[in-house]
Amino acid sequence: MSNVIRCCHCQFDISIPVVVIGAGAAGLIAGLAAHGNGAQVLIVERDANPSGSTALSSGLIPACNTRWQAASKVADNVETFSRDIRNKNKGEADELLVDKSCSVSGEVLHWLADNHGQNFDLLEGFLYPGHSVHRMHCHPKRTGKALIDSLVTAVDKAGIDIMTSATVTDIFASESSDIRGIRILRPDGSTEDIGCESLILACNGFGGNPGMVSKYIPEMAGAMYFGHQGNLGDAVNWGLELGAAVKNMAAYQGHGSVAIPHGALITWAIMMEGGIQLNSNGIRFSNEHEGYSEQSIKVLQQPGGTAWNIYDERLHQLGLEFDDYREAFESGAIRHFASIDELANGIGVSAGIIASSVEDIKAYKTGKKNCPFGRKFQETSILDGPPYYGVKVTGALFHTQGGLSVDTQAKVLRKDNSALPNLFAAGGAAVGVSGKGVEGYLSGNGLLMAVSLGYLAGRSAANMVK
Ligand SMILES: Cc1cc2nc3c(=O)[nH]c(=O)nc-3n(C[C@H](O)[C@H](O)[C@H](O)COP(=O)(O)OP(=O)(O)OC[C@H]3O[C@@H](n4cnc5c(N)ncnc54)[C@H](O)[C@@H]3O)c2cc1C
DSSP states (O other), rough: EEEEEOOOSSSOOOEEEEEEEEOSHHHHHHHHHHHHHOOOEEESSSSSSSOHHHSSSOOOOSSSSHHHHHHHOOOOOOHHHHHHHOOOOHSSSSSHHHHHHHHHHHHHHHHHHHOOOOEEEOOOOHHHHHHOOOOOEEEOEEEEEHHHHHHHHHHHHHEEEEEEEEEEEEEHHHHHOOOOEEEEEEEOOEEEEEEEEEEOSSOOOOOOOOOHHHHOOOOGGGEEEESTTOSOOOOOHHHHHHTTEEEETTOOEEEEETTTTTTTEOHHHHTTTTTTOOOOOOBBBBOSOOOOOHHHHHHHHHHGGGGEEEEEEHHHHHHTTHHHHHHHTTTTTTHHHHHSHHHHHHHHHHHHHHHHHHHHHHHHHHHHSSTTTTOHHHHHHHOOOSSSSEEEEEEEEEEOEEEEOOTTEEEBTTTTOEEEEEEEEGGBBBSSSSSSSTTTTTTTTTHHHHHHHHHHHHHHHHHHHH
């Protein structure tokens, strides 16, 4: 339960100028940025080991104007990147925030590489839906776990303290919502109070709080939550008590490709490069290229709330380039079918239905027929089996994109757009750039706001305490 304790002259035994709540990508980057701008920083994390949704993620960070893009001769800039975001969110996000997050995205990655030993690769080979150029950057191991571990190492090297197994339960603030400190609950039930001059909320959104999901995102009430369980909406609840505004609370990243019952993420690259989704009646039901986020709902609306991802050997090999997919394969989630008959049998439909779907796709590819859902098969390869591969999937909630209203310096805002005195928010704690619902999420919007706002919040909080 998150609370705000009002106090005028609170006294604390320990006081640290900048306190950051949450040690995911946003919190760790905020800590590094505040420290680099001369402030003493403490990062407080509820888990024994920092992980957050960042560790569960694929770790793909979109950024433009980077040296990694230049090395691959990818022409990209703030205008192109922000246009892609706007095209996806239909102009429903704060324009200034879109521009700011895009304009610092490359700068942050260069700073992390040059000052904090982070390594990035540009992900090439296929484009995620809605991105007009290759701009996904990742740790060479291509996992969110590698990203978070590498950031923790950088924080340790910088000499920044991370207090783990420390859940922040309360915030101390004056009547005018000037933050004075935080209360921490330890696993043994003891509490500690720590003063601060500015506070950064980097404790993500409310995906792990079923009550808040039902309230703000009723269409995902009861859906599988695939993010970090410790993200309980504390930032939103504290912010509201402090008089902050929240925005776009129904926005979220969903995913239409989580293997069941294994609970493994099946990379959307397979759909982008030619795979299709069939429902349990063996029928296609959507344009798989509109985006994996909105596909969560489309899959949940099918009989049983499930679908089958169907693809061929070439796409199976592409999948094997991803850790998550390899793990799913090793766990038996991915089934191999030597013929259309076997595939039909696996799904539980007649071979004729599957054969006709495959024939339709060939006709879409050659232009003899138009895909009723508007997918352009000309741009991708057709299914080229047998053999075929199939995996039963469902739609899931990955993370929430609504949150505290912030300005372009990550300062938390009231409804009248005035800033709270010394409160900042980054990553999933703050409103994202994904508009008002599930359709507005462009791949990478999650880590974009963790990385960009984390950097901005850290610098702003440090400047405030100088
Ligand atoms: C499966 C999956 C794949 C994804 N892939 C991508 C991707 O490739 N690219 C992309 O851009 N986005 C992706 N995302 C979204 C991305 O993971 C998030 O947007 C991003 O990690 C948010 O970072 P964060 O630092 O705000 O939150 P987190 O990484 O979740 O960190 C928040 C931390 O705050 C801590 N915390 C919470 N409350 C408290 C409290 N009261 N006291 C102390 N600590 C607290 C939590 O324990 C947690 O460690 C993915 C998400 C999922 C679930």
